[in-house]
Amino acid sequence: xxxxxxxxxxxxxxxxxxxxxxxxxxxxxxxxxxxxxxxxxxxxxxxxxxxxxxxxxxxxxxxxxxxxxxxxxxxxxxxxxxxxxxxxxxxxxxxxxxxxxxxxxxxxxxxxxxxxxxxxxxxxxxxxxxxxxxxxxxxxxxxxxxxxxxxxxxxxxxxxxxxxxxxxxxxxxxxxxxxxxxxxxxxxxxxxxxxxxxxxxxxxxxxxxxxxxxxxxxxxxxxxxxxxxxxxxxxxxxxxxxxxxxxxxxxxxxxxxxxxxxxxxxxxxxxxxxxxxxxxxxxxxxxxxxxxxxxxxxxxxxxxxxxxxxxxxxxxxxxxxxxxxxxxxxxxxxxxxxxxxxxxxxxxxxxxxxxx
Numbered sequence: 382x383x384x385x386x387x388x389x390x391x392x393x394x395x396x397x398x399x400x401x402x403x404x405x406x407x408x409x410x411x412x413x414x415x416x417x418x419x420x421x422x423x424x425x426x427x428x429x430x431x432x433x434x435x436x437x438x439x440x441x442x443x444x445x446x447x448x449x450x451x452x453x454x455x456x457x458x459x460x461x462x463x464x465x466x467x468x469x470x471x472x473x474x475x476x477x478x479x480x481x482x483x484x485x486x487x488x489x490x491x492x493x494x495x496x497x498x499x500x501x502x503x504x505x506x507x508x509x510x511x512x513x514x515x516x517x518x519x520x521x522x523x524x525x526x527x528x529x530x531x532x533x534x535x536x537x538x539x540x541x542x543x544x545x546x547x548x549x550x551x552x553x554x555x556x557x558x559x560x561x562x563x564x565x566x567x568x569x570x571x572x573x574x575x576x577x578x579x580x581x582x583x584x585x586x587x588x589x590x591x592x593x594x595x596x597x598x599x600x601x602x603x604x605x606x607x608x609x610x611x612x613x614x615x616x617x618x619x620x621x622x623x624x625x626x627x628x629x630x631x632x633x634x635x636x637x638x639x640x641x642x643x644x645x646x647x648x649x650x651x652x653x654x655x656x657x658x659x660x661x662x663x664x665x666x667x668x669x670x671x672x673x674x675x676x677x678x679x680x681x682x683x684x685x686x687x688x689x690x691x692x693x694x695x696x697x698x699x700x701x702x703x704x705x706x707x708x709x710x711x712x713x714x715x716x717x718x719x720x721x722x723x724x725x726x727x728x729x730x731x732x733x734x735x736x737x
Contacts, residue, residue, distance in 0.1 A: 383706030
């Protein structure tokens with residue numbers, strides 16, 4: 382699965398652009414601030430319905446215009462699927478194969494994209510939310526029941542927290558516990574099952590990328606390991622009322638990342654941190670291909686600036702192994718990258734020209 386073509390209108394510095402991509406590795410080069418990352422951003426939005434650069438999509442509308450359009454055709458096992466997005470009037474409207482999706486999650490189902498950029502190290506250095514998002518990307522794509530359970534859990538959690546903040550009686554608060562426990566335990570099982578599928582590939586790829594270091598990933602449910610979710614909720618009700626929020630559950634889960642038996646953030650260098658995070662994201666793309674029978678699309682933003690030549694070479698070998706269509710940005714066309722490139726696009730002053 383990959384992006385066959387892309388059409389942009391009034392998106393950031395691009396008044397208009399029409400591109401056709403190779404199914405393997407596409408290089409997007411140009412000077413700093415030329416629009417390389419904006420092009421990657423547009424592909425990300427097409428697959429996620431949101432940006433990795435800003436929470437406010439209004440800022441992505443070209444100056445002096447009323448809205449932007451992003452459209453593209455995605456390859457599939459049957460025939461290409463057209464995806465179109467329009468942002469205007471403060472709303473993002475989507476069409477998939479001519480139909481309006483019921484939610485933006487359907488964009489991800491149709492066009493799965495995974496990003497590796499300068500913020501990828503937050504998977505190691507950042508808080509639990511970063512690692513939950515990492516896990517949930519994988520679970521969402523391989524387990525159809527995950528998203529409905531996640532939505533029900535979030536709705537129930539919201540209602541319980543409203544009552545906690547309002548200082549309602551304990552029994553009224555606990556009336557929501559049954560549904561919260563059911564959906565929470567479903568999410569917990571899905572995540573643990575997914576991690577067991579991901580771990581062998583993640584271990585192998587990290588060992589290769591980091592020169593033999595040993596990886597371990599341990600899922601932490603978000604409540605004490607010596608209790609089930611029901612027992613944990615019941616025991617925490619007084620503290621939840623004091624805090625005005627539900628303090629335990631899958632929404633507080635984490636994934637412990639260890640290298641050679643030690644917490645990764647405490648024992649790897651900044652360079653190793655970037656390689657480790659990138660390797661985990663690539664392993665996830667490879668497992669997606671294995672489990673779903675089709676590849677996702679990889680977006681690699683300014684990778685050459687993040688990695689030295691040795692790590693970059695090994696990393697790109699892993700990229701090829703994923704079988705994913707890849708879009709990589711770079712200031713210069715390094716020989717290491719060019720050895721894998723199928724098409725090259727040069728970006729300058731809001732114009733995109735295919736070079737090769």
